[in-house]
Amino acid sequence: MLFALNIPTMPISQYTKRVLSRVLGVNPGDDYDSWKETLEKLIPRDLYTYKLVHASVVTIGKKYCLVDNPLCDKCPLRSICLHANSRK
Numbered sequence: 001m002l003f004a005l006n007i008p009t010m011p012i013s014q015y016t017k018r019v020l021s022r023v024l025g026v027n028p029g030d031d032y033d034s035w036k037e038t039l040e041k042l043i044p045r046d047l048y049t050y051k052l053v054h055a056s057v058v059t060i061g062k063k064y065c066l067v068d069n070p071l072c073d074k075c076p077l078r079s080i081c082l083h084a085n086s087r088k
């Protein structure tokens, strides 16, 4: 709906959960609606912002924020990521 219909609603994928739980230190559990509610409170409700956040977390999740061995040293979010900074 976000991209196809231009409706500002935050899609929750495994990338979203993994990347944003590590970056922001939030973890509402496995429930889709809990994640959606939490992120929609944290991120300003704006179509462009939602698209940018969603596309970014997918890219970061595929390229850097791997399940077992995140490549934090190469990740552009390293400076703001709670997970990466807790490992220093």
Ligand code: SF4
Binding pocket: 019, 022, 023, 060, 064, 065, 066, 070, 071, 072, 073, 075, 076, 077, 078, 081, 082, 083, 084
């Ligand atoms: S810095 Fe590391 S943990 Fe944080 S988003 Fe990037 S790859 Fe993931």
